[in-house]
Amino acid sequence: EIVLTQSPGTLSLSPGERATLSCRASQSVASIYLAWYQQKPGQAPRLLIYRTSSRASGIPDRFSGSGSGTDFTLTISRLEPEDFAVYFCQHYGSSPIFTFGPGTKLDI
């Protein structure tokens, strides 16, 4: 089973700043199977990035993803007030099919 860890647990930044969120896999994973989600309180997760670096439909270009092997990064170039949320990385593999990281909370 692939285990995903995310760091930091909480990231405190201000609007306009750059955010860098990390996701590390317990073993090397295929980059096509790494995705990122944003979740705001009381809402379902929203897909941001799939295949490590492809933005989902409707996602602003200030969101970008990168990485390979065991280390992946979600970058938000200039934080907007609506970006303060929890971010999860996700891997698609086998048994279990979907695994999620514990999340990074992006705080103002």
Add this chain to the structure above:
Amino acid sequence: QVQLQESGPGLVKPSQTLSLTCTVSGDSISSGGNYWNWIRQHPGEGLEWIGYISYSGRTDYNPSLRSRVTISVDMSKSQFSLKLTSVTAADTAVYYCAKDQGFGWLFDWGQGTLVTVSS
């Protein structure tokens, strides 16, 4: 645009069976390539994949829950369902249904429904 909506009891007694339904609109539940998933989120915590049923009726479950989970589909109603037996307080969570087009990510989600296990 596909929409998913969870429904079911918000309160279940310990040792009983949790039953939820996800109604799909805007897409055919039997469309080739689609995988219909259940995911849960314990209060204040991360996401846990429960299992899926495919467009062809194939199922797969999280090994940690496999002995207690059944996911089924009713194509005539465009619904798929989750049954989780012998629940305890540890099963208290928000339960989401979500669609995977077979690529390994979840673009479409229901709004989620909170299920509390308590006597």
